[in-house]
Amino acid sequence: MTYAIQAQGLVKHFGEVKALNGVDLEVEQGTVVGLLGPNGSGKTTTVRILSTLLQADSGSGTIGGFDVATQPDQVREVIGLTGQYSAVDQYLTGRENLELFGRLFHLSKKDAVSRADELLARFDLTDAADRGIKGYSGGMRRRLDLAASLIGRPSVLFLDEPTTGLDPRSRQGMWEVIQGLVAEGTTVLLTTQYLEEADQLASRIVVLDHGSVIAQGTSDQLKSQVGGDRIELVVNASSDFDRAVAAVTPIASGAVTSTQVERRIVVPVSTGSTALVQAVRAMDESGIGIEDIALRRPTLDDVFLSLTGHAAEEETATSTKSRRSRAGRK
Ligand SMILES: Nc1ncnc2c1ncn2[C@@H]1O[C@H](COP(=O)(O)OP(=O)(O)O)[C@@H](O)[C@H]1O
Numbered sequence: 001m002t003y004a005i006q007a008q009g010l011v012k013h014f015g016e017v018k019a020l021n022g023v024d025l026e027v028e029q030g031t032v033v034g035l036l037g038p039n040g041s042g043k044t045t046t047v048r049i050l051s052t053l054l055q056a057d058s059g060s061g062t063i064g065g066f067d068v069a070t071q072p073d074q075v076r077e078v079i080g081l082t083g084q085y086s087a088v089d090q091y092l093t094g095r096e097n098l099e100l101f102g103r104l105f106h107l108s109k110k111d112a113v114s115r116a117d118e119l120l121a122r123f124d125l126t127d128a129a130d131r132g133i134k135g136y137s138g139g140m141r142r143r144l145d146l147a148a149s150l151i152g153r154p155s156v157l158f159l160d161e162p163t164t165g166l167d168p169r170s171r172q173g174m175w176e177v178i179q180g181l182v183a184e185g186t187t188v189l190l191t192t193q194y195l196e197e198a199d200q201l202a203s204r205i206v207v208l209d210h211g212s213v214i215a216q217g218t219s220d221q222l223k224s225q226v227g228g229d230r231i232e233l234v235v236n237a238s239s240d241f242d243r244a245v246a247a248v249t250p251i252a253s254g255a256v257t258s259t260q261v262e263r264r265i266v267v268p269v270s271t272g273s274t275a276l277v278q279a280v281r282a283m284d285e286s287g288i289g290i291e292d293i294a295l296r297r298p299t300l301d302d303v304f305l306s307l308t309g310h311a312a313e314e315e316t317a318t319s320t321k322s323r324r325s326r327a328g329r330k
């Protein structure tokens with residue numbers, strides 16, 4: 001079958017840095033694939049190669065059957081790209097930005113105007129259309145960015161971290177917009193550091209770490225790969241923490257993970273509620289007070305942790321902010 005997006009063995013080095021070490025990727029037409037990975041794992045590099053902005057050292061990619069290296073013009077005809085950093089002009093209004101993009105796409109003046117109107121309405125920006133976008137919120141900017149990437153009615157859309165840095169409400173709004181596009185048949189490759197975002201939007205998830213695909217499948221498949229349930233336990237006193245970890249270790253079916261500051265212990269178990277009872281009893285016998293204890297299904301967080309030994313969302317809000325202001329200054 002022909003995939004809307006296909007990559008084979010993509011390798012890209014930047015000097016000493018191995019950004020991609022042979023990435024394979026397939027996206028069926030009309031579906032969303034989430035490319036999930038922490039900062040520096042190679043998500044943007046993959047997107048830039050597949051959207052013809054960067055040449056791979058080796059490997060190949062096709063979009064709708066067109067080769068990204070040898071048929072870049074045909075590829076650009078069918079794709080839209082919303083980058084990690086805003087592509088719109090700070091000093092123009094929302095409407096002016098969209099009309100400008102329309103002219104870049106060789107629409108007539110009249111068509112550019114009506115396409116801009118249509119997109120402003122669709123992304124709930126009509127009221128703000130004639131204001132300079134300097135005054136737009138982060139969520140409004142991202143919606144305008146996405147609107148700009150839709151000017152040419154792309155059938156394949158790349159969204160590079162579309163909600164990084166947004167507050168929860170704007171993120172939810174962005175998710176709805178993306179779901180709307182997919183309902184219309186657009187194929188989407190979405191990169192994200194947020195497990196929940198991949199879970200919500202993507203029918204398949206490809207997990208990237210240090211430039212290599214380390215796992216892929218549906219969210220459920222990935223979760224069942226780590227197997228079993230998790231007991232999540234918070235002890236009352238940090239002085240009890242080490243003893244608590246030791247007390248639950250015999251119950252665990254895999255590696256126990258814990259964060260001392262939160263006094264939280266996560267115990268993978270294979271016997272569900274029986275294990276929960278055992279954990280409560282173990283705490284009781286050791287005289288350790290419990291603030292909270294629950295049995296839960298594995299999350300994508302657990303998947304990431306068990307695959308890589310580190311968490312996916314390592315970046316803090318502050319470092320995201322400093323990256324963005326750096327990008328804004330260039
Ligand atoms: N133009 C570049 N020059 C040098 N190194 C780069 C360049 N672009 C990306 N890298 C490096 O390649 C790796 C992957 O980067 P990137 O694809 O941006 O990751 P992600 O988007 O997942 O955060 C990182 O180590 C990054 O520092």
Ligand SMILES: [Mg+2]
Pocket residue numbers: 043044045084160161
């Ligand atoms: Mg990136």
